[in-house]
Amino acid sequence: MTARQARSEAQRLLDASGVRATPGRVQVLAELVREPNDATAQGLHERLRARGERVGLATVYRTLGVLVEHGIVDALSHSPGELCYRICGGGHHHHLVCTECHRVEELGSCELDEWLERAAAVHGFRATSHRLEVAGVCAGCAGA
Amino acid sequence: MTARQARSEAQRLLDASGVRATPGRVQVLAELVREPNDATAQGLHERLRARGERVGLATVYRTLGVLVEHGIVDALSHSPGELCYRICGGGHHHHLVCTECHRVEELGSCELDEWLERAAAVHGFRATSHRLEVAGVCAGCAGA
DNA sequence: TTTAGTGCAAAAGTTTTGCATGGTC
């Protein structure tokens, strides 16, 4: 994907969510569009600077906050003390992360709700939400 | 549970795992024994100091690291940038956390493995481990 | 003109590390 394509896709995503497409936001989101897996705020900032785009670290954090708030990106925390961000399909889903190469796949369907409701009820809980992260080894890494 | 009981339970847990029962470790672990839910490193440190026990914050962190390494306690991260620790029963299990009072229950049985294997295989992954955290409202808070 | 976004620097917060000290095997 070219830089121009990434920027236009970023613009489209922002427009679709009614978020003003400011320069900083387009830069950050375009960088995420080019990233098939997930990236940290620091990592995104470094890449943008390396690419010659003048964007502040605070703007990267503020932008990611806005993007998460509008559901344009998801925040994952597979290592403590550090959040990773990723563009995600809509709806409820979970992630499959390769422990070797950090590739991320989405698990489209989630068939946990019914089981969860029963399991929670045993403890007197009403389950309202859940987060599942699956670690594994992807086909590429298993072969190597 | 009295302070003496907590300390002796802590000692037992350390012995059972072959971890040397030094003063700092017994203090930290005894504090976790008294805690039905989970606690942060900072919180444990504060409580120990308030109780008059002279223990350094670094020791609390180092001890928690050792305890996690030996599977004596679990580290949960339900808020980013901060880990919570908790004594856990052995074996594979998941947590049910009340969003109101932060009470934590263990979900004893995990019936996800079969479903997960199939779901991962669709993406060419071999699932090796998973982590599930369920948020909900406990009976007490639902009533209030 | 009023609001929203941005860059920079400083601050806040958690966790780790260096180093000297004291206890244990």
Next chain:
DNA sequence: GACCATGCAAAACTTTTGCACTAAA
């Protein structure tokens, strides 16, 4: 003596906030 644990302080690191400035509605 060698090693491990500990306290303290300093450092590292991620993330947030204050403030001045700019651009946009």
